[in-house]
Amino acid sequence: MKNIPNNAPREHLIFALDVAGEIEEALAWVERLRDHVGMFKVGKESFAGYGPEIVREIRARGGKVFLDLKFHDIPHTVARAAEASVRMGVSMFNVHALGGEKMMAEAVSAAVRAARAADSAVPIVLAVTVLTSLGDDDLKGFGFQCSAGELTLHLAKMAKNAGIHGVVASARDVSAVREVCGRDFVIVTPGIRSATDIPGDDQKRTLTPADAIGRGADYLVVGRPILLAQDPVHAADDMAGDIAAGLLLRQ
Numbered sequence: 001m002k003n004i005p006n007n008a009p010r011e012h013l014i015f016a017l018d019v020a021g022e023i024e025e026a027l028a029w030v031e032r033l034r035d036h037v038g039m040f041k042v043g044k045e046s047f048a049g050y051g052p053e054i055v056r057e058i059r060a061r062g063g064k065v066f067l068d069l070k071f072h073d074i075p076h077t078v079a080r081a082a083e084a085s086v087r088m089g090v091s092m093f094n095v096h097a098l099g100g101e102k103m104m105a106e107a108v109s110a111a112v113r114a115a116r117a118a119d120s121a122v123p124i125v126l127a128v129t130v131l132t133s134l135g136d137d138d139l140k141g142f143g144f145q146c147s148a149g150e151l152t153l154h155l156a157k158m159a160k161n162a163g164i165h166g167v168v169a170s171a172r173d174v175s176a177v178r179e180v181c182g183r184d185f186v187i188v189t190p191g192i193r194s195a196t197d198i199p200g201d202d203q204k205r206t207l208t209p210a211d212a213i214g215r216g217a218d219y220l221v222v223g224r225p226i227l228l229a230q231d232p233v234h235a236a237d238d239m240a241g242d243i244a245a246g247l248l249l250r251q
Helices: 023-033 044-050 052-060 075-088 101-118 136-142 148-161 171-181 209-215 232-250
Strands: 013-016 039-043 065-071 092-096 124-128 166-168 186-189 219-222
Touching (some): 039 052, 044 052, 124 148, 148 171, 171 209
Parallel strands (some): 013 039, 092 124, 124 166
């Protein structure tokens, strides 16, 4: 399965809707950016603050949702969470690859069953590999005897074997994942940065939009470079322009 964006560059852009305050503030960002990005990421911050209502409200405004809750639990629990995600009508959701192959396989199977029961499209199911805030030294501290890149590849292969549709991976690992997992494997890349520094940035393995798309990423998740910009719409459009340049690199 590969459900990648069409040729409109903005369709490759996912805005991370990680904002504080009332739900009206979050929805104001949806109104502002819905014609400039392809999808909105609802992560732990937004979901904990607003619950399923934020998903419903985004969809009511014509937006698509990437539910970024990184499910990581016993297989049965994650399968039920996958079914609930499908019922919310999200276009994409993720689990954590470190939950194991059985957990990932059951999440995909549950999503397919729930979509068939609802006569709806099956969302893209992703596996999170290694967080872009973690580097090789961090992994050594956890007891891993491999680099972040090596662990990403191992987890990506395990996810593909489990039937997962794609992974969330650092832009620096995109080329290697694409080579190992093939053209039909969806790659979503966070940690995308423009040339402007982000105050207090905790991302370690980043690339520009053009570089990430050029290496083979399908979707880019962008938060603070748009959220903190003086003109967020202009920043999103600039990102789309960089994505267009990256698409040309593939040709």
